[in-house]
Amino acid sequence: MARTAGSHSDITGPRIQEAALKLFARHGFAAVSMRQIAGEVGLQAGALYNYTPDKQSLLFDLMRDHLNDLLAARAAQPMPDDPMARLEGFARFHIRFHTDRPDEVFIAYMELRNLTPENFEAVTGLRGKYEDELEDILRQGVDAGVFAVPDTKIATLAVIAMLNGVNTWYRPGGRLSLEAVETIYWDMVRKAVTA
Amino acid sequence: MARTAGSHSDITGPRIQEAALKLFARHGFAAVSMRQIAGEVGLQAGALYNYTPDKQSLLFDLMRDHLNDLLAARAAQPMPDDPMARLEGFARFHIRFHTDRPDEVFIAYMELRNLTPENFEAVTGLRGKYEDELEDILRQGVDAGVFAVPDTKIATLAVIAMLNGVNTWYRPGGRLSLEAVETIYWDMVRKAVTA
DNA sequence: GTTTTTTCTGAACGCACGTTCAGATACTGT
DNA sequence: ACAGTATCTGAACGTGCGTTCAGAAAAAAC
CATH class of the missing domain: 1.10.10.60 (Homeodomain-like)
Incomplete structure (x- = not known):
């Protein structure tokens, strides 16, 4: 005792x-x-x-740490000038990072409603930063004439929703390697936004 | 009293x-x-x-009724022979049906873990039926040479994940009409799977 | 070896939970 | 008017909740 x-x-x-x-x-x-x-x-x-200090902080800390890890890992990635290469980098990075942390990802999406208003703001703010990166890429590609999407914000959300879907079924050691999964999804993303 | x-x-x-x-x-x-x-x-x-009889049944009944409604509504839709037309019909129907029932959809995806094993089986079985419809369309299109996807099961999940994403941001009376949203997403889906 | 600091236990607080049920009142059919 | 049925209340059951805290043991500092 x-x-x-x-x-x-x-x-x-x-x-x-x-x-x-x-x-x-x-x-x-x-x-x-x-x-x-x-x-x-x-x-x-x-x-x-x-x-x-309490149960709520336990949840919030998990989410905040996860999103900070995400932003830091993304910032450490190479950033080519070419929009197509940048988008491919983003798509592959997103799949790799998220499939590697299924629990964190799951919580960060499903437990938002259990956050206090200010904690909710903090978490969605961090996620917004990440999504803005993708939107920048799409906008750059549209300006360069290589992408064609009527609304970059919607296209951003659509691409992220599609990529997040991997986490609902992918398990290491399954039928497909992660590399193969990346390629399949990158192919669909590329076609979906290409002019 | x-x-x-x-x-x-x-x-x-x-x-x-x-x-x-x-x-x-x-x-x-x-x-x-x-x-x-x-x-x-x-x-x-x-x-x-x-x-x-208990709280659990309250949840299960909501999910089961929702998925039965979904299957019935889908069955009542016209079914063109052309794979492209069928896919467009599916995409537009999915968006219309799901944006019209945000609470049901939210619950049916988020509360699966609160179901008993047998109720879980029942719900995922119904959802599987719906997803099979989409996979049939994709397979038909691949056979006809109009679609090109390396794996119809993965493409099915990717398309549904993307379409489900609409519910995370769409609100009636917003900047875009539902018709416009349908068209934007249908455009991305079409490009993503087309040969 | 002694003191100080860190880490944990075990009990307690008031409160809310899902569920049951006897009894009371409103409605329905005759 | 009356009997039968449908619907709801209010109290109660045992259980578990998040959180607090005094005190005790282990580790660290001296």
Whole structure:
């Protein structure tokens, strides 16, 4: 009934995040209790409050970290001048990044309604930044005459919706390699927006 | 403390369904209580159990009815022989039907994990029937040489994901008419799958 | 070896949950 | 007018919720 042998915040903290991520993705934020999360890590519920002020922050931190990772990873990608090459880079990057983090992606899309208004603003703001990158590419391509879409904003949302769809069925080790999936989707995206 | 004036199951039953639909869509199944649903209809929680055996059935019935409506509405659509015309009909029908029922659609996609295994099977089975219709169209078009997709199953999922995306942003009375939205998306779908 | 800091337990708080049911009132059919 | 049925209330059941906190043990600092 006190500090346990081998306990360290550097270890417990991340383990709590992982447990919350896994359980939120599997059962949904509202259906998961603090006691379940604690149990997954081998703690009593009260110990969680050494690491988070409340349950809501646990969710928000997962989303914010995920979107910051997304933006950072994207910023580290090469950026060709050619719109077609840029779009291909975006499509392939998006599929790779998202299929690699199915739980984070799932939560970031499904649990928005469980955020407080200000946390909601923060998360959708970060996502907006990412979507703006794609819209810039499309606009650049339209200006260059290589893409033809009547509305770049709608085309942006349509392309992202299509690419996000991969996460609903793709599993590593399945019939198709990730490289093959990338190519199939890139092909459809390219045709959909090309002049 | 008894039957109230003007109470009738023909009226109360549908009102309970509507209240559950609205609240589940807004806050999520797990976050909505039977007392909230009852309150929305002007009842005490116990009265709901004249209409549903439990909370889970309330959710399942909403999903099943929605998908049955979808299949029935689709079956009532004209079915041209030409694959291109069939695909256009499917795309436009899908957008019209789904934008007309945003709450039902939202629930049918987001609350699958709150279904018991057998209810889950029933719902995904109905959805599979609908998706098979699209895959049949694509396969027919590929055989006729008018479509070119390396994998009809993946193309089916990609097209549906893209079309479903409309529901994330479209609102009646917005900048674009539904007809215009249909045309924009149909254009992207057509280009994405055409040979 | 002693003190200080970190980490956790276990119990407790008030509250809300899904569900059941006896009893009361409104409606319906005769 | 009366009997039978449909509909709802209000209270209750046990359970689990998010969160707080005093105190105890382990680790770290000195």
